[in-house]
Amino acid sequence: MACYAMKRRLLGGESMTPMNSGDKPTSAMHGDLFSEASTPAALVPGAYILRGFASEQDQQLLHDLQTVLAQAPWRHMQTPGGLAMSVAMCNCGRLGWVSDRAGYRYTTHDPLSGKVWPAMPPSFAALAQSAAATVGFARFVPDACLINRYQTGAKLSLHQDKDEQDFSQPIVSVSLGLAATFLFGGLRRSDPVLRTELNHGDVVVWGGQARLRYHGILPLKPGEHPLTGDVRINLTFRAAG
DNA sequence: AAGTTTCG
């Protein structure tokens, strides 16, 4: 109880600081640590949803997230157009995704502190690698984890992940806390869009022919989750460098 | 534009 309350404070704690100044997927394998709770389902060719894949590790992940946030706070980055994103972000791992008026890119250092991004917790890396391996990306080694916090109304409009160097490596997206509607489109912004609800513990992996598909998140609906309070947390793992 | 606003 008290533990949950503390987590909610830390997850929701505000730091309104603008950013100035492969492998071919195969059928599901039986992993040893993570895959028992889920059966991969294909959303489109190359994109898989592993329902509840992170459920067994949720407490560990949220605990380790606190360690990351103690070193690098949430911040609302700016789009190249100069507007603030509604989603609050942080990074861990060797590389962190940043956006500001200069554009999108990966950096080794947090622009807010000048320090390197916090290390990627072993629990994060293990989960991401296990999820990727489950759908056939056995060699996936993430060097970047973008951490997104959605509060009520926060959203991410349709976009492509294309700031990474090697598109043969997949994207692994972990959902924690409140549910949200995930949009999955095609290779052009104007292509039709599938939508699916992502719940606490769900993991989405996309690569191969799906790697550059547009995707996004609809505005978060108000709600309360026992572990995260009024927010949704998303961990997005990439091999960026 | 990883955006907001406006119109059906």
Next chain:
DNA sequence: GACA
């Protein structure tokens, strides 16, 4: 949802 489709446009600007």
